[in-house]
Amino acid sequence: MQLGLVGLGKMGFNMRERLRAGGHEVVGYDPRPEVSDVASLADLAAALEAPRVVWVMVPSGTVTHQTVGELADVLAPGDLVIDGGNSRYTEDGPHAKLLGDKGINFIDAGVSGGVWGLHEGYGLMVGGSDADVARAMPIFDTLRPAGDAADGFVHAGPVGAGHYAKMVHNGIEYGLMHAYAEGYELLAAEELIADPQAVIQAWTNGTVVRSWLQQLLAKALKEDPGFAAISGYTEDSGEGRWTVEEAISHRVPMPVIAASLFARFASRQEDSPTMKAVSALRNQFGGHAVHRISESG
Amino acid sequence: MQLGLVGLGKMGFNMRERLRAGGHEVVGYDPRPEVSDVASLADLAAALEAPRVVWVMVPSGTVTHQTVGELADVLAPGDLVIDGGNSRYTEDGPHAKLLGDKGINFIDAGVSGGVWGLHEGYGLMVGGSDADVARAMPIFDTLRPAGDAADGFVHAGPVGAGHYAKMVHNGIEYGLMHAYAEGYELLAAEELIADPQAVIQAWTNGTVVRSWLQQLLAKALKEDPGFAAISGYTEDSGEGRWTVEEAISHRVPMPVIAASLFARFASRQEDSPTMKAVSALRNQFGGHAVHRISESG
């Protein structure tokens, strides 16, 4: 079918390729002319036959919000907008309303798979009405991985449910990565273990902890033994924070995912004000030595 | 090749089957005559040609210790004992010494795969000398999953390294399970999500969190929607505790695996003395109501 695709970055670019390979007609728009098929969102609208389906794949937050607002102006009643970015689910309601006021329909779609999605397919979690989801199904069927549809695609609920499911997916991802990483650090600290990489590699088949992330960890360690080349400074893109905030809102105990989130915060601090305070306290009551900045610098 | 196998429980029984299917001659011993091939460990020794290889697959701790001691009596110099149970790695040195004093060699083998190992193969992590590992390799090759050997088997280091690697594997397992479980609880708490099972099922292909445990979680939820039939009471078999103790010993921060371990402890308490104390404190300073035992029963 015909699809407008706004945003041709790392994700959108690959998705256009996969969709075209799947036989769809994709008109892509991106502010960078070298990758864009049209010059503007208005041109995008003009290039598509009504009723249109337009997939938005731009950075979450301001950019997505702006894009949805501009689409509300150039699209027409009966069109359908799919937000496939990592928007917080709380933004989906307002976007659906903003578009709905003009008769335009809305689906939110959580998309997983990263750079591997082009060839392996993207895991999809979508939220919206049955009718809207049915309408976009040919697109979803091409984007999702081959195999049983239920293993790579879910209509998770009404508007917001897709991004909610993706948020939880990413929160879990934080916890999984941290569990593997703690285990790696312990293996690396123990003299008995000749090569942590080989141990982690050997978990690929047959073990309880086998997973895609486990294989990626083995691969990463092979490429950079001991992780000598990179630092532990780790960004977070928001979903981990939102997941813990949702846990608090629902009174769900979430110690594991929260611990992995806090460890990312700590990884980005040059020094920890908390630990400075602890160290100062030890010095106060016990006369324990503190590390002066001049020493530790 | 020929192998003695001591312990024909859930794991050992299946391993005998897999090994025989792989063309090995296995003489199994178990105190339960209905599954045992011989009547005693002495008979087991007599039934094997020297130099023998004997695999021990019995409960860790006392039973393993006793079995190793008895094997030291019935085996002969040049024989090889493999402890495939979930022994703590600190017991491997003493066992190697006890056997070594009689000229008997020793390998420790961490075995993962549970009830699925019979058909899928067992992930193996072994510790011992190169010569001993080479000698037992035909057994390892049959037990491990098909495919690249490095993906299902590792000679992790000297005696102790196999159980150490398995301990870390299980510690990671605690963290992974807890991360998935926290995500599940949040999905189940959120009204937008029509069916948590469908969401988790849809992570099977293409997503970052796809794994064997994720598939098992989807399967478990399908079999028992909402986990209505089971309680949260969760045992721990020791490896989680040992992993955190090793982390402390190596000064490795391990918040995620420790949190998942503590949650298991808490799951087995009828009521929490810690929370009783917190509740009592709130009542003391704020006059906040407490739940009397009579109310909460």
Added chain:
Amino acid sequence: MQLGLVGLGKMGFNMRERLRAGGHEVVGYDPRPEVSDVASLADLAAALEAPRVVWVMVPSGTVTHQTVGELADVLAPGDLVIDGGNSRYTEDGPHAKLLGDKGINFIDAGVSGGVWGLHEGYGLMVGGSDADVARAMPIFDTLRPAGDAADGFVHAGPVGAGHYAKMVHNGIEYGLMHAYAEGYELLAAEELIADPQAVIQAWTNGTVVRSWLQQLLAKALKEDPGFAAISGYTEDSGEGRWTVEEAISHRVPMPVIAASLFARFASRQEDSPTMKAVSALRNQFGGHAVHRISESG
């Protein structure tokens, strides 16, 4: 000086008493006629000479919001409203604006001390303009504990700062209580310790962990040895949740306070969906026994 006091519950009632004992003229309003000095907020306004100072001491959230709205109607330009409840600091700006639009000034005041404040005084953290704080200082001076003013009162910053400081105070309180409680549980679990109460009592003087909470814990254990009479079910009033949310917003690692918050959530669950999922997973891969609901009930 003259003060209007709205809300004569556990806190407000005692504060009226302390303020009157300190020589202030307090007109109190409460919907319960048996404790109220006047029949309505309008009567309260009428009973005070302009420019008025009115202290609001009602439940945070809806009730506070409503009360501030009603005061905006019955008060006059130049009056001053002090919100002494446990409002979230994010509500202070809107309340200041709502009142400011009518020329009414606003201070937020965090008040600590619970039922003990009547005699020991209340720890105060306030936010607002220098002029407003100066104007209410006679009230603050009577409410705060005797001794150095800086030890029981702080003008923490502009509007919002008082409730922010109180929120952090309460977040810390969660962590402190949980630390003591964990220690108590361990003492109670260890056979060597003849009487945990006596140990905790003995920390009152000379030790590093001595504190008011430690004394309250000793007192609580004396009154209810082993906490036999109460359950661990523990409410939370919001500040702990807000503190962790602020930590997330500021990217501050907060594992300790978050852990104590999550433990409260868990204390209120009849069974843990997370642990049900973990238990189900263990059963799936290892054939480990699960506790069926029928057994554990």
Added chain:
Amino acid sequence: MQLGLVGLGKMGFNMRERLRAGGHEVVGYDPRPEVSDVASLADLAAALEAPRVVWVMVPSGTVTHQTVGELADVLAPGDLVIDGGNSRYTEDGPHAKLLGDKGINFIDAGVSGGVWGLHEGYGLMVGGSDADVARAMPIFDTLRPAGDAADGFVHAGPVGAGHYAKMVHNGIEYGLMHAYAEGYELLAAEELIADPQAVIQAWTNGTVVRSWLQQLLAKALKEDPGFAAISGYTEDSGEGRWTVEEAISHRVPMPVIAASLFARFASRQEDSPTMKAVSALRNQFGGHAVHRISESG
């Protein structure tokens, strides 16, 4: 009464002073002649009338073990040794046995108070027989703070109980310090808060979180605003590790104290292998940028 005191470091030196001021005759021994009263342990034994009481106040572990062994040689049946250092409680049994084989009695004493103990007194938790504790009571009565004996001294149980209680005391201490420190970091991160020091100072009277540690934190911040002069690198002396190990051994959930322990471990790492692994994983699946060592150095 007469007392031998072995170890005249930061703690022992002050204790000798406090005991002498209390009217006791103290013979101190230390390898540093400038502080020692006698030249050797043998001289110490010779200088005391039998039956002797000797207090050991030396670093825990090897030094304590050695000292106890040497005392077993120079003391006589009927003498009493008190280990007042921070020994792990598991060492008390062996020490009691080693001395008991020669007819020498043993008490373990946990001592809290640090550099402040000289003037404020030391919080004492002791383990041993009733008879031994009664015999040393004049010493305990002088060392402990003034006031009700039950508020500064406890006979916690048989040999080992004193160090156990002290270990738990220190574990709690870790949690308390970390809770305050997390709150401090949040206050410092929030623009509304004019001066975190003033807020923490204002918690001294009337608040729920008031404590000695809270006052020390206010004092430390006054001396070094913003902790500009010190780093967060924080040692741990063992009790925190032992407390968490005991929690694991007793199946006591201990998330708060464990989190504060792990944060200390992390504070001493130049970079975190765990976070390197997490960062590498993000790069693998998402193409997310990592910080190369060359950039972040």
